Amino acid sequence: MIANELRKDYLLDRWVVIATERKRRPTDFVQRPTGEIRHKDCPFCPGNEHMTPPATLVYLTENGEIIKEKDSNGFRHKNWIVRCIPNLYPAFSPPNKHETFEIKENRHAKAFGYHEVVIESPRHDEHPGKARISQLIHVINAYLDRLKFFEEKPYVKYVSIFRNHKREGGASLSHAHSQIIATPIIPRIIKEELEASRKGWENGQKCVFCKIIEKERNGPRFIWENSEFVAFAPWAGVNPFEFWIFPKRHESSPLEMNKDEIRGFAEALRLCLGSLQSLLNDPPYNFGFHIAPVGDYKFYHWHVEVYPRLAIWAGFEKSTGMYINVIPPEDAAKSLREEMNSKLEK
């Protein structure tokens, strides 16, 4: 009997069983068509802008130039390219005037912050895996604009940019969108990554993530790279077909990207998410940015983690914080690499 392998994350004290015995092939995960219902009156579709709160940011074109505007209470911009709106049911919301953030008895606080939706395209069914690069650049720029805006608020410590794809992925509306949540505390996974990366930095070594990237670029978990970005399946990934996208240059926040990097990042998202989509017939997934919190965290290295939703985390995972992954990351990387190459050859 060949034992499965237990693996620990690069930085987190998180273990995963890589099931070599119960190993599955990509075909085991190919999605059946779910017949997702297209909402007739989608509040994110052009023409229905009045169904949402006023946009906090819209991108419009004027004489071929992008201009940035926002809606007002009685007015909604039309013909937008990208549109950011407050979430109707915000998990975090800004304080009233003169309220300050305070953690009481180390156990509770008011959930000050922001919760917004980024409508990625006027096209209902646009998927980043198929969108034009120019459109993805607009989406990324909108992320960056809102990120900058939120980070300037005194009660914001961390900004999470994430995407939920499909109903099983937690998306309550099917129109292409991502979300941004600004929180008044540093979330635990980020905090753990910070602690581990600070240690390495202070010991005079180089960034721990830079070392990981260098290693994974040249190994069996490598998926894809261009001049600016690299994608690989993480050593101890907890989801089947999980992959991470890193900027090659050491940057603690996506706000440090230059124009070439923004384009390179758009290309990375398009190719990696597109390969996941075509390999497994449009599976549900989540992605989340990991970025440095507000403050001096130059030792951190921002990146995006993509979590396909092909397994159910149940009693064992939820009660212990250990995971079981039935696709070895090396196999996932190989399948994604091959899918990507077949796309690039077309």
Added chain:
Amino acid sequence: MIANELRKDYLLDRWVVIATERKRRPTDFVQRPTGEIRHKDCPFCPGNEHMTPPATLVYLTENGEIIKEKDSNGFRHKNWIVRCIPNLYPAFSPPNKHETFEIKENRHAKAFGYHEVVIESPRHDEHPGKARISQLIHVINAYLDRLKFFEEKPYVKYVSIFRNHKREGGASLSHAHSQIIATPIIPRIIKEELEASRKGWENGQKCVFCKIIEKERNGPRFIWENSEFVAFAPWAGVNPFEFWIFPKRHESSPLEMNKDEIRGFAEALRLCLGSLQSLLNDPPYNFGFHIAPVGDYKFYHWHVEVYPRLAIWAGFEKSTGMYINVIPPEDAAKSLREEMNSKLEK
């Protein structure tokens, strides 16, 4: 605008947003009938014992007494009351002779251990919320027998007993069953609880869990108690309608239960899971035991955590380790308390 509340767990560095603004009522969560298909050839049903590996433990009755047996390769016991079998696709499996457990470079190891299924009843549809107390006592005793067996192995550090209810809850077969996984490392959530409870104990205070129990028994999150056990909704629960069941006596492991406590625990499971089932029309859920690992952890206080699956953890939760719970634990406790009282009055 009333801000939502951020709450930190009793012991873990885990924060949850309790959504008071987006607050929902229990009726929002009542399940629609899903038409779960009953498997014609259920391998866990009586008569199909040959479809599974040989049982590692079966409970039989003989002249009104319980006797314990196990199957052999060519032979399967019939007329069993409870039946424990190896999982066909084990995440953890025992080492070959002379192999010892070793963590290499602090990042990988062989996944030595056990992975078994406890078939809780010959009746396909038996749910602990409706089972006879006597049957639940057999199930608990089977858990304890296997727990004891696993804990004697030199490479076992922790034993996780858990239940996945319904397909959406991660159960691949609908016949009433739970699972037991024995692992060669202490899982991270347990490790964090151990560290926090050890600190309190060593400072000459009493058990931190005993203090939590005392407080919650007398507060707005209390759900139910008998002489031996108490159930409450945890202060910073991350799932809607989450509740925890604790023995009142300080015990680090369920192996310390006396006969009265075993009966009291069976009653707790029946009533609490039964109320969850009737309140929300049989929702999917997971439960997991939290018990002391193998070794000297007398400061730990074992308990069971029940996680109803009524929300999807998506990009935000998965990438940050922060959670959003749209049912305040106080409201969840009130609904469960009322449901339980209406059951007890019948």
